[in-house]
Amino acid sequence: MIAGLFRALAGALVLFLVGCASVHPWPKAASGVNSESFVQLDVPFFPQERYQCGPAALATMLASQSVPVTAEALVPKVYLPGREGSLKVELVAAARQYGMLVYPLADLTDMLAEIDSGHPVIVMQNLGFDWFPQWHFAVVIGYDSSEEELILHTDTRRANRQPLGVFYRTWDRAGQWAAVMLPAGDIPVTAEALPYLESAHDLESTGQQAPAFAAYQAAVARWPGEPAALLGMGNIAYAQQKWSDAARHYLGTVEKFPRLAPGWNNLAHALARSGCASQSVEALACANELRPDGFPLDLPTSDDASGSTCPVFNCPVID
Amino acid sequence: MQSIRAYIRQVSLLMVLAVGFATTFSSASVAGVVGTGEVLTEQRADVDRQSLMTMLDRQDVKDALSTMGVDESEVENRIQSLTPSELADFNDQLADAPVGQDVVGIIVLFLLVFIVTDLLCATNIFSFINCIR
Numbered sequence: 363m364i365a366g367l368f369r370a371l372a373g374a375l376v377l378f379l380v381g382c383a384s385v386h387p388w389p390k391a392a393s394g395v396n397s398e399s400f401v402q403l404d405v406p407f408f409p410q411e412r413y414q415c416g417p418a419a420l421a422t423m424l425a426s427q428s429v430p431v432t433a434e435a436l437v438p439k440v441y442l443p444g445r446e447g448s449l450k451v452e453l454v455a456a457a458r459q460y461g462m463l464v465y466p467l468a469d470l471t472d473m474l475a476e477i478d479s480g481h482p483v484i485v486m487q488n489l490g491f492d493w494f495p496q497w498h499f500a501v502v503i504g505y506d507s508s509e510e511e512l513i514l515h516t517d518t519r520r521a522n523r524q525p526l527g528v529f530y531r532t533w534d535r536a537g538q539w540a541a542v543m544l545p546a547g548d549i550p551v552t553a554e555a556l557p558y559l560e561s562a563h564d565l566e567s568t569g570q571q572a573p574a575f576a577a578y579q580a581a582v583a584r585w586p587g588e589p590a591a592l593l594g595m596g597n598i599a600y601a602q603q604k605w606s607d608a609a610r611h612y613l614g615t616v617e618k619f620p621r622l623a624p625g626w627n628n629l630a631h632a633l634a635r636s637g638c639a640s641q642s643v644e645a646l647a648c649a650n651e652l653r654p655d656g657f658p659l660d661l662p663t664s665d666d667a668s669g670s671t672c673p674v675f676n677c678p679v680i681d
Numbered sequence: 682m683q684s685i686r687a688y689i690r691q692v693s694l695l696m697v698l699a700v701g702f703a704t705t706f707s708s709a710s711v712a713g714v715v716g717t718g719e720v721l722t723e724q725r726a727d728v729d730r731q732s733l734m735t736m737l738d739r740q741d742v743k744d745a746l747s748t749m750g751v752d753e754s755e756v757e758n759r760i761q762s763l764t765p766s767e768l769a770d771f772n773d774q775l776a777d778a779p780v781g782q783d784v785v786g787i788i789v790l791f792l793l794v795f796i797v798t799d800l801l802c803a804t805n806i807f808s809f810i811n812c813i814r
Contacts, residue, residue, distance in 0.1 A: 556721065556724060559717075559721055560721055560725075563718050567718065578717075588724075589720065589724075590720045590721045590724060593715075593717055593720055594717035597714060597716065597717050600714055624715035624719070624720055627713075627714070627715055628714045628715055631713045631714050632714075658713070661713070662713065
């Protein structure tokens with residue numbers, strides 16, 4: 363009986379060792395990023411209390427961006443006493459409540475590039491096994507490429523060095539989740555347009571209007587070819603009932619992207635709200651010309667008859 | 682335990698309020714206005730579709746498809762008619778495929794499994810039904 367158990371255990375161990383055999387190579391320096399061999403960011407450290415790696419890691423991330431916060435203050439927001447842990451979604455949601463834009467990273471190369479540019483990276487690890495997980499959050503604050511080690515603020519250890527192989531396996535077992543958390547308006551160096559805009563939209567849809575607006579504004583400057591950023595600025599102004607601001611942003615959107623039907627539709631609504639009834643009907647007609655029967659014809663009415671100057675525009679010509 | 686019960690009513694009321702609050706925000710696309718998220722979804726679909734089309738443009742992929750007797754334009758039509766969520770699904774699966782193997786093989790395999798077999802009515806992964814046979 364006992365011997366059988368040992369045999370089974372030994373078998374499992376062999377399987378495990380085989381599973382570990384492949385070692386992930388150290389990422390080559392990404393083009394355009396400086397290839398320092400040793401980087402260690404100066405990031406405040408919050409040693410975790412029992413089981414509370416979530417609040418500690420989040421506090422590290424927030425404090426690195428000068429948000430005055432302690433791990434204790436975050437515990438009620440992100441710690442589930444019954445589960446003795448934190449959920450990833452809660453950490454992300456809490457960061458947003460501090461106005462931070464959470465941008466998930468694609469791979470190890472992006473992680474090192476973000477660290478090069480001074481951004482610590484929050485990671486999720488599975489320190490146990492696939493069949494007996496032990497989840498953990500930590501913050502990567504540096505690396506040493508000559509030793510092939512990552513440097514992490516983790517549990518109660520400040521600037522702990524982990525060999526790439528160990529780190530990669532624990533990180534891979536947790537689905538390779540890594541993210542930077544930056545004040546809205548700062549764009550991560552590895553950011554791409556659509557994922558960044560999706561992160562900005564997450565701020566917008568969780569009621570963080572001011573940070574979302576700042577993020578869209580930064581995106582307009584960085585990726586002038588993305589209509590969603592301009593439209594998003596209009597949508598936030600509209601949600602804030604700043605009708606003429608909204609109309610101005612929407613007008614900017616359709617001037618730059620004349621074939622964006624939703625832009626014309628939204629312009630119509632903002633104009634209707636700001637007392638430009640006839641122009642709003644025109645704009646809605648443009649929208650429905652671009653996308654036949656795409657938008658309902660009922661427009662809001664306005665109690666604002668102050669006669670603010672209404673814009674002049676033409677529908678785009680469709681060939 | 683008893684004390685927890687006593688609070689359940691208040692807690693559930695709070696939860697209802699919280700959920701109501703959250704949904705108010707998430708429908709920030711106030712009635713009539715198209716939300717930023719909807720436009721982003723459309724854009725993402727365009728990008729996904731474009732990347733699939735680019736794969737189809739590769740000569741080696743074309744050769745592989747023609748040896749299987751599949752008309753390239755049929756596949757192209759098929760890709761055009763995929764919904765945004767189907768496209769996203771496809772690209773997710775492709776991103777999860779093991780790296781380091783031969784790229785053409787994986788592309789063709791995915792096109793084969795997801796598009797072509799569906800086209801030939803061997804599978805029924807996508808809701809759009811337009812079988813060759």
